[in-house]
Amino acid sequence: MLAKLSSYALDGIVGYAVDVEVDINSGLPGYELVGLASTATKESKERVRSAIKNSGFLYPAKRIIVNLAPADTKKEGPFFDLAVAIGLLAATGQLENKLYKDFVFVGELSLDGKLRHVDGIMPLLICAMQEGKKKFVIPADNAREASYIDGIEVYALATLREVVEMLSGVQFEPVGLSGYQDARIQHGYDVDFADVKGQTVAKRALEIAVAGGHNALMIGPPGAGKTMLAKCVPTIMPDMTFEEAIEVTKVHSVAGILDNSIGIVTTRPFRTPHHTSTVPALVGGGMKAKPGEVSLANHGVLFLDEMPEYSRHALETLRQPLEDRKVTISRVMRTVEYPANFMLIASMNPCPCGNFGSKNQVCRCTPQQIHNYIGKLSGPLMDRIDLQIEVDNISYDEFRSPQQQETSAQIKQRVERVRALQRERFKGTSIMTNAEMGPREMNLYCKIDKDCERLLQKAFDKLSLSARGTTRILKVARTIADIEGCEDIKPAHIAEAIQYRGIDRKYY
Ligand SMILES: Nc1ncnc2c1ncn2[C@@H]1O[C@H](COP(=O)(O)OP(=O)(O)OP(=O)(O)O)[C@@H](O)[C@H]1O
Ligand SMILES: [Mg+2]
Structure with missing residues (x-):
């Protein structure tokens, strides 16, 4: 039969x-x-x-x-x-x-x-x-x-x-519907932006990065607080919508890292792969074509601490998902595609001793050493990093200052507001953040006047920007304008966005 x-x-x-x-x-x-x-x-x-x-x-x-x-x-x-x-x-x-x-x-x-x-x-x-x-x-x-x-x-x-x-006819209860809101756990974090003294520029840049989904790199001497700042990023990340949670859960489910007792991922991923991670571990693949860290970080953050320590090959393979927001893994007889819509946050020292460019430390490296170290990050990779942030050591006074710093909760409120604005702006499309805008959206939402144009052109010449670099400045300027609550991008927004670019020139 x-x-x-x-x-x-x-x-x-x-x-x-x-x-x-x-x-x-x-x-x-x-x-x-x-x-x-x-x-x-x-x-x-x-x-x-x-x-x-x-x-x-x-x-x-x-x-x-x-x-x-x-x-x-x-x-x-x-x-x-x-x-x-x-x-x-x-x-x-x-x-x-x-x-x-x-x-x-x-x-x-x-x-x-x-x-x-x-x-x-x-x-x-x-x-x-x-x-x-x-x-x-x-x-x-x-x-x-x-x-x-x-x-x-x-x-x-x-x-x-x-x-x-x-x-055979015995009655069993079907699975009942669970509410997403009930599944969401209120997270306590053991870090908070309020604990980070000084570093106002870095904090501002990270807020912009999270608000608009932009990539950021922190560069500075040891002990300046780069890792600490990065660890604070999850505390200001906006809550996930149900749709985003489903997208994230799909990938985590396939990877077999989902918590069965909850059954859904409710907080934005913050993935911190070690610098010894292999290429398949980072971008996916291997025998079973499992998703890699870039896909597990979908709708969240991929944090690469001490970026030049990662193998050059591993870093270069990030270029494609950073641009396409998805990865395609080729297997025998088939290809598998995973989403990889993540924000890259990275940190690094500017040279092997770590002190190059610092105000109050002396660098002991030769120019060649510095060049080799920083050269591990290729030009095309740096080009994809929207916000390049110098994080120098804070002074003693700053460190011991009793002045109350802004808390993560306060910053998060602003981020949520700006994200809500973007959701409204891109309603009906698959785009969630300014960083994801394509040429069509940019034409609509990144219009600039003559003054802005002049500024941008000057930066283009001075920093020898690429077309990609220029678009990315415009997107960051859009986010800054959103944070300030401005409908139009103003010269000040462009100027601030330019400030976060071209750090690599200083070190290369
Ligand atoms: N701005 C700051 N405010 C308060 N504490 C700080 C600050 N910067 C650094 N610290 C203290 O120093 C410690 C080390 O900082 P962190 O590990 O973030 O430095 P780093 O810049 O990542 O250094 P490295 O380049 O060596 O990785 C932190 O855990 C924190 O206790
Ligand atoms: Mg560190």
């Missing part, structure tokens, strides 16, 4: 339907899996057999053929175990009715018949829903993740037995 079931699989964060056909023939007992299954998928054979036996069902001593269609797509991952097991039970007449035809089955089986959590349920369900699927059976451990998707009926069950019971 032949049984046909629906399942689903993932390619990156894009789901696709897989039909699972199970046929039982007379003949020598055996099990054949056809349909371009990867090794991990092929191993389902043993799991399915043990799970069926250990759940108290009969495993047929016949010739079993399992077909995963479409045959031309490589099937990866353990998504199909459950569908194959149910298919086998149906094909051997162990299911009382054909209820199984209504459902999409996704789940890995353990040998004792338990349903095991699979990575990527959120993007999988969303894609399946968009393709018109309505009813699903998934592992119980994936329940929270599924509970944020409205418009589908999901049964999150613990064992193969429970699935069979449900298909």
